[in-house]
Amino acid sequence: MRPGANVTSGLAYEEPLIFELSRPGRVGYSLPASDVPAVDPAEVLGADHVRSDDPVLPELSEVDVVRHFTRLSTWNAAVDLGLYPLGSCTMKYNPRVNEKLARLPGFAGGHPLQPAALSQGFLELMVELENQLAEVSGMDRVSLQPAAGAQGELAGIMMIRAYHEQRGEHRSVVLVPDSAHGTNPASAALNSYDVETIPSGDDGILHPDAVSRAMTPEVAGIMLTNPNTLGLFEEHVARICEIVHAKGGLVYGDGANLNALMGIARPGDLGIDVMHFNLHKTFSTPHGGGGPGSGPVGVKNLLAPFLPVPMVRRLADSEGGGFGLDYEFPHSIGRLHGNFGNVGMFVRAFAYLRSLGPNGLRRCSEMAVLNANYLLARLRDVYHVAYDRPVMHECVLSDRNLEPTGITTMDVAKRLIDYGYHPPTIYFPLIVHGAIMIEPTESESLEGLDRFVETLRAIEREAREEPQLVRDAPHRTPHSRLDETRAARHPVLRWQPD
Amino acid sequence: MSDRDRYIPHTPDEVAHMLETIGAKSIDALFEPIPDELRLDRPLDLPAALSEQELTAELTALAARNANTDSHDWFLGAGTYAHFSPSAVDALIQRGEFLTAYTPYQAEISQGTLQAVFEWQTMMASLTGTEVANASMYDGASATAEAALMAMRLTRRSRVVLSAGLHPHYAEVVKSYLGGLDAVIEVAGLGEDGRSADLAGAIDEQTACLVVQRPNFFGCVEDLAGAAEAAHASGALLVVVVTESLSLALLPPPGALGADIVCGEAQSFGVPMSFGGPHVGFLATDQKRVRQMPGRLAGETVDSHGKRGFVLTLSTREQHIRRERATSNICTNQGLCLLTATIYLSLLGRVGLRRLAELNLAKAEYAKGRIRETPGLGLRYAAPTFNEFVVTVPDSAGRALERALAEGCVGGLDLAPHAPDLGPALLVCTTELASRDAIDRLVGALGAGAP
Structure with a gap:
């Protein structure tokens, strides 16, 4: 074995910062001829409301810009170049057809506030994706709104808090195993919860007695990752869920590792009450150098009243049929995203689910x-x-x-x-x-x-x-x-x- | 193997060889750690797989049922803006080395992403008039919520005052994010001219921050210097929100007018509207507040040979190090969208961005002139605007929008759900995509309801 077995020496360009390439007078854009009268910004806005300094932006031709970013790209490792075995990130292949479909004008050129009657294809895709994620996970309802896994966690913990508060209970602690992702305790803390760490057993998994000892009436819930971050299936998950439920707590499932379970076991069947999905892991939407992700949150019916709004649903014939937005969630935790979430990722994930079907996913x-x-x-x-x-x-x-x-x-x-x-x-x-x-x-x-x-x-x-x-x-x-x-x-x- | 397995390379012989190496009798045996009673005993109830050709046909049919900027003339903005993007932008972001990489934890093989992030930080800091911009947030709304949380940490105060001109969805997201904390949120009033009013009266010694959007939700250009004075007089921070980032090329940078945190949405910089996401939130501030900043940061350093390079830095603020004591739970950001914006800004450049902003202003001024001279239509607010403004219509907003649609125009936003006191009114946006002919058709259609 020698280094040349997987790599080769290619062209490796030096490339300065884009600002250092700038040459005054170069242009990389073309604007349409104006068909309206020119205006003087100072007259329209008032002299005090017009920018007088130049922002730090380069002046470059299109060739310069294309070469700059192409050269930068060659300094990155990527799934398209080879194995990218980043644990818990599921760096699987990102199909190119999904990129093409997300760029169809009817998806990429649509506006979040355009009337539902002009968005029926988009709304139908959302409803279908929600249904398919619910089936894969065994949850009852899914909201696609969270923009990343961590925001899905935040949504989940907010729903757990809203659930307890609606029952008149003020619980203050969330249990998190010592093997959990850092986002778990951070999401709980954003909800003012105290985080109590539960030690894993000598075999790397969580044991019912450890949970039982920590499970006081102060505990709002537990955050589980299954398979856990050691790649081990939490064999006692069903018993742990029973223990938590018996004391009135709820179970959060971190879906980062769902790629192990599709068609094999479903978090909802294991006793999980609420979980997030990472469309950018399990469902092949590209990681993009750090995002955009997409972190839909799925719940059992007991938490459905608390889902973020708006939801999307199929309308009855008496309502005019088709698909529409649904704000009728009086106990909703509210809105987490300015619009519907990272919609472009929904299109890609839906295309992936439709490409694989039940057998392909398994x-x-x-x-x-x-x-x-x-x-x-x-x-x-x-x-x-x-x-x-x-x-x-x-x-x-x-x-x-x-x-x-x-x-x-x-x-x-x-x-x-x-x-x-x-x-x-x-x-x-x-x-x-x-x-x-x-x-x-x-x-x-x-x-x-x-x-x-x-x-x-x-x-x-x-x-x-x-x-x-x-x-x-x-x-x-x-x-x-x-x-x-x-x-x-x-x-x-x-x-x-x- | 079937043609449905095109993304999976394993042949049956290879699977058999691998099972033998592992010492497992079958694929099923690999799942023995999962107790039998927890396993799904049926296939998933999902539609059968499609070929690429069938898939393309199905999604193309779905897409065809959505109005979009190709099918209609576009006057709907309200936080998401229809702009033209040069072809080079989308071509470059589809390079697999950008598209299929992840967070640049391993700096030596992520310099492409890291340098682009550093360039983005530089551009956004400069456009906002601050010293530090982070490596993006999910969107403008969550960036605003994170800015409010940051202000609460910095001031150790718990009251947040939102301008009535803040995008209503942003206000909702702030409420959701702060809902689990001991925080009080209040909304300051809007003056007759469309700008925030009585700000000083809304701020007290418990106020962590005042949140003002410019241009505001109604398109009006707020007086940020006045807002800064009102906030700072009580020791509160001024958070300035920008939803139409193109305005930063023409309006004075908020940081120079006293903003302590500038945040919002940079979707206008070449990112497709895509029904509202993925877009690209940003958050910027000065160096002295950086340790309370959420999100990732790229910083300059050198390698062991002294050569300049970039790394993720100040990560002791972040969840993967600090866990429950982190400044935020954010992990993944909007990497590819910030790359989109960085390439877009590089192409437009210093001069092009300003010219484009001036073109947007000219389109809006033309449209406002046509509205002023059309019986039955009016401009609700007197304050100056950038590329968006409130139009009062003679009959009802719904009917006016239907008339516009009949003329091939998606005519703006019915403001009734957001500002019921306004009467029949629309929020109308004119970017460089709006031709004079389309503006004339829109104005004609909106005004056709006059008696």
């Missing part, structure tokens, strides 16, 4: 789980596995076996870059020291996985035989390791002219 989960277990089987003799049990869609290794070499998880991650891979999620979950969290997804082929395995094994050898090589990685990128401490100590957050 096959995605099966192959995702097969891939993760295959990686685990081929790596466990070299890398330490904190909880060595059959996994679902991802597995968590650690750097413990490398301790004598002084090589850490960070070094392994950076060395993987030299071999052409985006590193896995590292140092998360927090309960595994030096965690390396790998989610291959169903998109990866056997030969792709084998190459990745050989690479990780080669890095383990390098750690023993040539540790400095690993410690100084990456060697083949346009930039070597970047100084994060300096960036934080002396923040430079914008370009300024000299």
Whole structure:
């Protein structure tokens, strides 16, 4: 195994900041000839209401701009270039047809406030997507409004709070397992809840007695991720839900890891009362360099009165038929988004669901789980596995076996870059020291996985035989390791002219 | 394998080989950790899979049932604006290296995204007249809610005053976000000329911030210097909201007029309307408040050879480090939309953006002139406007909009649900897409209801 097995040396351009490329007088735009009289802004707005300084924007031709951003793009790793095994992020293939369909004028050129009669295709798509997500998850109703998973969590916790308040109860605590995503406690805190951390058992999963001990009348609910962030199925989920429900609490399901379960098990059937979906993970909408995501929230009927508004529904014939907006949720937590949410992502996710159908979705989960277990089987003799049990869609290794070499998880991650891979999620979950969290997804082929395995094994050898090589990685990128401490100590957050 | 598996590479032989390596008898055996009684014992009840050709036909038919900027002349704005976007913008954002990457945690192989974010931060800080803009928020409404939360943290006060000219959906989102906290929200009045009035009277020593939108929901250009004075006199912060970001090219930067936080929506910068999302919220402030700022930030640094590069920074504010003590729960942002806006702003540039803003102003002034001279129509407010304004109609807003539609125009927003006291009135927006001919047709149709 040598670095050339997955990467090759291509063209690597240097590229300054766009402001440094600017040449006064260049233009990259063309405006239509005005068919109305010109006006003097100072006369219309008043001299005090007209901008007198020039904003920091470049002056460039279209060629300059296209080359600039094309060159920048070549500095990114991406799913389209190769395996991007970022655990809990489900970096699966993003079908191109979905991009094309979201750009149809009837979707991309529509306005959120245009009359429902002029939006019937869009409203029907929303209703259909809600129904399909409800079926996949076993929930009763779905609101597509939250713009990302974290906003879906916020919506879910707000509904839990509204539910208790409507019953005249003021509960103050939310339980969160120690393996949870950081957004879970942050979302609870945004709702003024105190967060109580529940320890996982020695086997990496949550045990009913730990929940039982914490489950007081003060507890509004628990936030579960299943499979959890170790990739392990929470086998006691049904019992845990019973315990929480018996004390009047509700169960939130973090849907980040739904890619393991489609057509196999449904959160709603496990006892989950409210959950969010990540359309940008499970349902293949592109991650876009950090978004847009989309985080629909699904609920059981007991929480339906609290859903964000507006909802969308099919109208009865007596109401004129077709599809319309529904604001009749008197206990709604209100609005979380200025409009309907990240609608362009709805179109893509709907296209994905329609492309796969029930069998295709199940096959995605099966192959995702097969891939993760295959990686685990081929790596466990070299890398330490904190909880060595059959996994679902991802597995968590650690750097413990490398301790004598002084090589850490960070070094392994950076060395993987030299071999052409985006590193896995590292140092998360927090309960595994030096965690390396790998989610291959169903998109990866056997030969792709084998190459990745050989690479990780080669890095383990390098750690023993040539540790400095690993410690100084990456060697083949346009930039070597970047100084994060300096960036934080002396923040430079914008370009300024000299 | 079937042609429905086009996104999954595994052949039956490969699956068998992998199962053998794992030591599992079957695919089903992989799911043994899931207790039997928790497994779904039937196929999902979903429609059968479609081929790409069938899928394209189905979604094209759905899309064809929606009015859009190709099918109609467009005068509806109210927070989401119909602008033209150069072809290069969409071509560049479809590069797989931008489209299919994620949050740039691994800086060495994410420099493309990170540098673009740094360029976006620079442009937005400059357009808003502040020192720091973050790497985007979900949308303008949630950015406004986050700005109010930020002001509450900075001042340790719990009262938030919203101008009556704030977009009603933004006000609703602020209420939802603050609903779980010990916060009080009040709404200040609107003056006869369409601008916020009596702001000083609405602010007291408990007020964390005053939130003012410019141009406001009714299109009127607010007096930000006056608002800043009113807020600062009581130690409150001024949050300025911008829903039509193109106005920033023509109106003085809010930061220069005393705004402490500037937030809102940058959809106008080349992002499709797309029924309201994904758009791109922004939040900007000065360096001294950056540690209470929500959201991601890219910062400049050097690599081990001293070469300039960029990283995500100040992340100790964020949920993945700070968990329940984070400044926000935000994780994913609107990355590809901020890239869209950055490319758009790079193409339009310093001169082009200003010229485009002036063209929008000229279209609006032309339309307002035509309305003034049309019997039965009127301009409700006297305050100056940018590209949007309130038109009073002779009969009913609903009938006026129907007449406009018959002329091929989506004619504006019926204000009755948002401002019932106004009488029959429409919020009308004219961007560069509105031709003189279309404006004439619209005005003729709206005025046709006069007795």
